[in-house]
Amino acid sequence: MxxxxxxxxxxxxxxxxxxxxxxxxxxxxxxxxxxxxxxxxxxxxxxxxxxxxxxxxxxxxxxxxxxxxxxxxxxxxxxxxxxxxxxxxxxxxxxxxxxxxxxxxxxxxxxxxxxxxxxxxxxxxxxxxxxxxxxxxxxxxxxxxxxxxxxxxxxxxxxxxxxxxxxxxxxxxxxxxxxxxxDADADEVYRAAYPRVVRKNAAHYARYPQDAATARRIAAHLREHPAELPGGYRFTVEAFQSLGILLGGSGGSHRLHYLLEHSFVRTPAGPHLSDAFLEGARSVLSHAANPLYALLQEAIYAQDGSATGWAAQRVRAEFPEFDADRALESDEPVLFTGEMVYPWMLDADPALRPLRETAELLAGRTGWAPLxxxxxxxxxxxxxxxxxxxxxxxxxxxxxxxxxxxxxxxxxxxxxxxxxxxxxxxxxxxxxxxxxxxxxxx
The missing domain is CATH 3.40.50.1820 (Alpha/Beta hydrolase fold, catalytic domain)
Structure with a gap:
């Protein structure tokens, strides 16, 4: 042996x-x-x-x-x-x-x-x-x-x-x-997940209350000026929210805080998102090293033969508290999302763009066997x-x-x-x- x-x-x-x-x-x-x-x-x-x-x-x-x-x-x-x-x-x-x-x-x-x-x-x-x-x-x-x-x-x-x-x-x-x-399908998995992510957001903002204003400032900036991360990742409000994947790991709340605290830098043209912040965001968001995570994330929950059909995106609509526009137009905090994979990532991430049609076919695939x-x-x-x-x-x-x-x-x-x-x-x-x-x- x-x-x-x-x-x-x-x-x-x-x-x-x-x-x-x-x-x-x-x-x-x-x-x-x-x-x-x-x-x-x-x-x-x-x-x-x-x-x-x-x-x-x-x-x-x-x-x-x-x-x-x-x-x-x-x-x-x-x-x-x-x-x-x-x-x-x-x-x-x-x-x-x-x-x-x-x-x-x-x-x-x-x-x-x-x-x-x-x-x-x-x-x-x-x-x-x-x-x-x-x-x-x-x-x-x-x-x-x-x-x-x-x-x-x-x-x-x-x-x-x-x-x-x-x-x-x-x-x-x-x-x-x-x-x-x-026996839960992908919809049930995410329907249970979003409330947990809300609780992780609440715990983060209770630990670092100053991050609430920073997150609103970043989201407002990105709503008007979508950015590009090093390597070409399209950094939108939704992409910024997906940094919440950090909140599920040990020390993740601290990592997110330290990433946010140097998000802006003064330039001759006024305040801009800093290169250091954008590079930190890229290191969290890019799927270059693990594209199968994005391509197969929902397929691991498929068991009843039905297509998953981008369940995380569909179920998100049931939780309006994750709507950044709504948060910015009120006094609600901008909430981060979790490990969810969304179809917009296929356009945002250079590692996934060539695989967009493949990902769509997997999302629409039926006949998955029980596990x-x-x-x-x-x-x-x-x-x-x-x-x-x-x-x-x-x-x-x-x-x-x-x-x-x-x-x-x-x-x-x-x-x-x-x-x-x-x-x-x-x-x-x-x-x-x-x-x-x-x-x-x-």
């Missing part, structure tokens, strides 16, 4: 403080129903504690949040990795289309053909295909032995799909901020533990607890000590508690 490498795969081993790392490359079927058909490449990074390289250790598969993000790159034995390598050999998987796996972006997708061919290709990039990829990899690394899985956010959605379809492959399932609703099996989950015997963050901005706490009650034997830790990224921000503490819960030692 010491990191068996598939035939023909490249192997690179190197060290960081407290870690020995090995790079793995796998070729997996694009469509697992056609194992002899086209292959795509997956990259995964194995990490283990020094001196344990050749020991028989159980594997822990880490599934990153997203969709569309590669696994976090370690900087030595820090945060949850420090705890994990005490017991496990960890595999940090770049899910299909992300990181060093075969990329799927504006530069590569045109090789698939027209927009319809691109949409058909990306329809195979949801949790079901990701779990099938994991099952392709597992016997090649573990010799067929089951492994543990740690799923963060969307990675938790994948873990629940794993429990629904291949529980025999898992020895333990650990989930952080990632218990999905088993979860409530009956099989109810019969679950895999030791499972989940951290549920109180009033998580990204994953509804009510939906998460409903799912927790459905999964047999699952133990929850509900906490307001951390935000959605607690597994990273909390150091070893979050993973340590989940391992103890799953193993029944607390």
């Amino acid at each position: 010491g990191g068996t490498v598939p035939t023909g795969a490249k192997l690179t081993r190197y060290r960081q403080p407290g870690l020995v790392l090995t790079d793995h490359h796998f070729e997996v079927p694009l469509d697992h129903s056609d194992p002899g058909g086209e292959r795509i490449e997956l990259f995964a990074r194995e990490v283990v504690a020094p001196g344990k390289e050749e020991k028989e250790l159980p594997w822990l598969l880490y599934l990153e949040g997203g969709p569309g993000f590669g696994a976090r790159r370690p900087f030595g034995a820090t945060d949850w990795v420090k705890r994990a390598v005490q017991d496990y050999r960890v595999l940090l998987l770049d899910q299909r289309g992300t990181g060093r796996s075969s990329p799927a972006d504006r530069q590569t997708l045109p090789m698939r053909g027209d927009a319809q061919a691109q949409a058909d290709y990306l329809a195979r990039f949801r949790a079901d295909a990701i779990v099938q990829d994991c099952e392709w990899i597992r016997p090649r690394l573990t010799g067929g032995a089951p492994w543990a899985v740690l799923g963060q956010s969307f990675g938790g959605f994948c873990a629940v799909h794993y429990l629904s379809t291949a529980p025999e492959a898992l020895r333990t399932a650990l989930i952080t901020g990632g218990l999905p609703s088993l 979860y099996d409530p009956r099989r989950l109810a019969a679950n015997e895999v030791p499972t533990a989940a951290a549920v963050y109180h009033d998580d901005m990204y994953v509804d706490t009510g939906h998460a607890l409903d799912t927790a009650r459905t999964i047999g034997g699952l133990r929850t830790w509900v906490t307001d000590e951390f935000e959605h990224d607690g597994v990273r921000a909390g150091g070893p503490q979050v993973l340590d508690r989940l391992i103890a819960l799953a193993h029944g030692t607390i």
Whole structure:
């Protein structure tokens, strides 16, 4: 079990403080129903504690949040990795289309053909295909032995799909901020999300009351003078509001405040948005590094065969408090939005503009298959533990607890000590508690 490498795969081993790392490359079927058909490449990074390289250790598969993000790159034995390598050999998987796996972006997708061919290709990039990829990899690394899985956010959605379809492959399932609703469609997901985002706005403005006037000034300026971020992102009022994606993470409210506090600069032509502010906004808003997040954000909620049809935009109309024009014409605060993806982003973001038609086809796509099996989950015997963050901005706490009650034997830790990224921000503490819960030692 010491990191068996598939035939023909490249192997690179190197060290960081407290870690020995090995790079793995796998070729997996694009469509697992056609194992002899086209292959795509997956990259995964194995990490283990020094001196344990050749020991028989159980594997822990880490599934990153997203969709569309590669696994976090370690900087030595820090945060949850420090705890994990005490017991496990960890595999940090770049899910299909992300990181060093075969990329799927504006530069590569045109090789698939027209927009319809691109949409058909990306329809195979949801949790079901990701779990099938994991099952392709597992016997090649573990010799067929089951492994543990740690799923963060969307990675938790994948873990629940794993429990629904291949529980025999898992020895333990650990989930952080990632218990999905088993039956809510995208409209229901966003209908539950907007009130949470309102609460995060209220908490931010209570912490930094001076930001209310700053946000109004920026929105008023952009209403009259839409700007362009470095790299060509069209910075409108709606784009400014979407900086609220920061409010769901640890320290995110502080990051937003420090971004806003140097938003304007005096110039010979009068006050203008500062280059520093515009560059900071670009670093938050651009999808250049993770276009699949925008393209597949709503598809991860599609289960009943219906099209998602830009649910976040449609449901937003039910919450007029997010109307910036209304706020500017009254004494109401300008509210930031959350992780929602809107169709205007396809025109605003240079990384998405060439993929606009592809995104529209995915939004209109029907026939999405169910991702979860409530009956099989109810019969679950895999030791499972989940951290549920109180009033998580990204994953509804009510939906998460409903799912927790459905999964047999699952133990929850509900906490307001951390935000959605607690597994990273909390150091070893979050993973340590989940391992103890799953193993029944607390």
